[in-house]
Amino acid sequence: MGVFVLRRLAVSFISLLLATFLVYVLVANAGDPLGDLRTDPSPNRDDKIRARIEDLNLDQSVPQRYVTWISGAAKCVVPGAGCDLGKNVKGQDVSTLVGQAASSTLRLVLLSTVLAIVVGISLGIIAALRQYSGLDYTTTFSAFLFYSLPVFAFAVLLKQYFAIRANDWLRDPRIDVSTALALAVLAGLAWGALFGGNRRRRWMIRGVAALLTFVLLMYLSAVDWFSRPSLGPALIAVLAFGAAVGFAWLIGGLQRRNVLYASLAMAGIASVGQFLVRPFLEDPKWATWGTIALLAAVTVLVGVGAGWVFGGLDKGQAMRAASLTGLAAGGFILIDILLRRCRSTRRRSAAACSRPSGRTPRTSRATSGSALWTSARTSSCRRSRSCWCPSRRTAATPGHRCSR
Numbered sequence: 001m002g003v004f005v006l007r008r009l010a011v012s013f014i015s016l017l018l019a020t021f022l023v024y025v026l027v028a029n030a031g032d033p034l035g036d037l038r039t040d041p042s043p044n045r046d047d048k049i050r051a052r053i054e055d056l057n058l059d060q061s062v063p064q065r066y067v068t069w070i071s072g073a074a075k076c077v078v079p080g081a082g083c084d085l086g087k088n089v090k091g092q093d094v095s096t097l098v099g100q101a102a103s104s105t106l107r108l109v110l111l112s113t114v115l116a117i118v119v120g121i122s123l124g125i126i127a128a129l130r131q132y133s134g135l136d137y138t139t140t141f142s143a144f145l146f147y148s149l150p151v152f153a154f155a156v157l158l159k160q161y162f163a164i165r166a167n168d169w170l171r172d173p174r175i176d177v178s179t180a181l182a183l184a185v186l187a188g189l190a191w192g193a194l195f196g197g198n199r200r201r202r203w204m205i206r207g208v209a210a211l212l213t214f215v216l217l218m219y220l221s222a223v224d225w226f227s228r229p230s231l232g233p234a235l236i237a238v239l240a241f242g243a244a245v246g247f248a249w250l251i252g253g254l255q256r257r258n259v260l261y262a263s264l265a266m267a268g269i270a271s272v273g274q275f276l277v278r279p280f281l282e283d284p285k286w287a288t289w290g291t292i293a294l295l296a297a298v299t300v301l302v303g304v305g306a307g308w309v310f311g312g313l314d315k316g317q318a319m320r321a322a323s324l325t326g327l328a329a330g331g332f333i334l335i336d337i338l339l340r341r342c343r344s345t346r347r348r349s350a351a352a353c354s355r356p357s358g359r360t361p362r363t364s365r366a367t368s369g370s371a372l373w374t375s376a377r378t379s380s381c382r383r384s385r386s387c388w389c390p391s392r393r394t395a396a397t398p399g400h401r402c403s404r
Contacts, residue, residue: 017070020066020070021066024062024065024066024069025062025066028062028065029062033052033056033058033089034049034052034053034058036089037049037052051091052089052091055087055091056086056087056089068086069085069086072084072085072086073085076095083095085098120143123139123143124139126139126250127139127140129250133193134192134193134194134202135193135194137193138190138193170226173221173224173226173227174221174226175217175218175220175221175226177218179217180213180214180217180218180221181214183213183214183217184210184211184213184214184217185210187209187210187213188205188206188207188209188210188213189206190209191205191206191209192205192206192209229339229342230336230339230340231332231335231336231339232336233271233274233275236271236274236329236332236333236336237267237271237274239328239329239332240267240270240271240325240328240329240332241264241267241268241271243263243267243324243325243328243329244260244263244264244266244267244321244325245260245263245264247263247320247321247324247325247328248260248262248263248264248321251317251320251321251324252314252317252318252321256314256317258310258311258312258313258314258318259311259314259317259318259321260321261310261318262306262307262309262310262311262318262319262321262322263318263321263322263325265306265309265310265322266302266303266306266322266323266325266326266329267325267329269302269306269326270299270325270326270329270330271329274329274333277295277330277333278333278337281333281334281337282337292334295330296327296330299323299326299327299329299330300323300326300327302322302326303319303322303323303324303325303326303327304319304322304323306318306319306322307319307320307321307322307323310322
């Protein structure tokens with residue numbers, strides 16, 4: 001067994017050397033690192049060329065440069081040896097740049113892993129509870145579809161349509177009739193997959209869901225909700241009670257009234273408790289991830305208590321349904337706070353258009369409020385490179401004052 005492990009490690013080491021050498025040769029011959037300096041009209045062009053040749057070791061052959069690079073890269077795995085990955089064409093230390101990018105990459109990987117685990121396990125449990133139903137088939141097909149897609153190709157699609165195109169759409173956030181119809185059809189198919197029953201019942205659910213989705217989208221577009229988004233206490237309460245019914249149906253079925261009553265009781269507690277929790281979450285002193293984790297733990301405990309009181313013979317299912325209902329209601333409260341902060345950021349972006357310095361909202365950060373909501377809204381509410389005037393619903397150039 002030891003010989004097999006050593007053999008595999010040796011083969012992996014040789015494969016790593018060959019792969020890095022091949023990539024290094026391809027990158028070294030991909031372009032001219034001195035191309036921009038050859039056309040540089042500055043009088044010290046020759047000095048710049050000599051400095052870049054010295055930084056990148058361009059006076060050596062490609063294999064010699066690879067040996068120099070791999071020698072410095074090998075120090076990265078030796079503690080205290082000093083990692084040296086060389087310099088880029090701008091003279092910047094690559095090790096420093098990698099260190100700066102590593103934190104963002106680790107956060108993204110951690111968040112995507114946690115999200116994949118939560119969503120995957122949740123959908124798997126729900127599909128198992130509704131085995132051989134439309135939801136089960138849809139979930140299985142979607143899992144195989146997204147698992148077979150190349151990650152890099154899917155990432156490009158997400159970046160194009162959910163980042164770039166979404167930011168462009170937010171300049172004038174209106175939904176036309178054709179888009180609303182398409183989204184309504186997709187929503188109808190999704191809701192039809194969630195519920196079982198005969199063919200007539202499924203098509204009735206699809207039709208009602210599609211109609212409600214179309215009416216809701218057109219109403220939100222007409223009242224300009226996408227420019228001034230918020231949920232509000234009333235809608236949070238409605239969503240909490242809807243989540244209560246949904247979790248009670250998924251976990252125990254609506255025929256188990258004890259589970260339903262526990263979930264509804266937790267929804268009522270959350271609807272009233274939002275007025276007590278919101279001041280703490282909006283206070284910069286308390287708005288931290290630790291506070292959110294503490295509130296989540298308290299919510300689970302309250303849900304367990306509600307399930308114990310109303311659960312009767314179904315205490316276990318009632319506890320789970322009530323706890324999930326409370327967590328869902330807490331998520332709605334956080335979303336409402338974030339949406340309101342995003343709306344305030346949009347108003348600040350309109351004010352930034354009138355500044356003589358011409359700073360755009362991408363570089364002007366909020367100086368008030370907690371660090372949690374500031375970082376959240378600056379990452380999720382960034383505008384395009386031009387300023388945006390909410391009142392005129394147009395993109396304004398720097399220096400232009402938006403009309404109030």
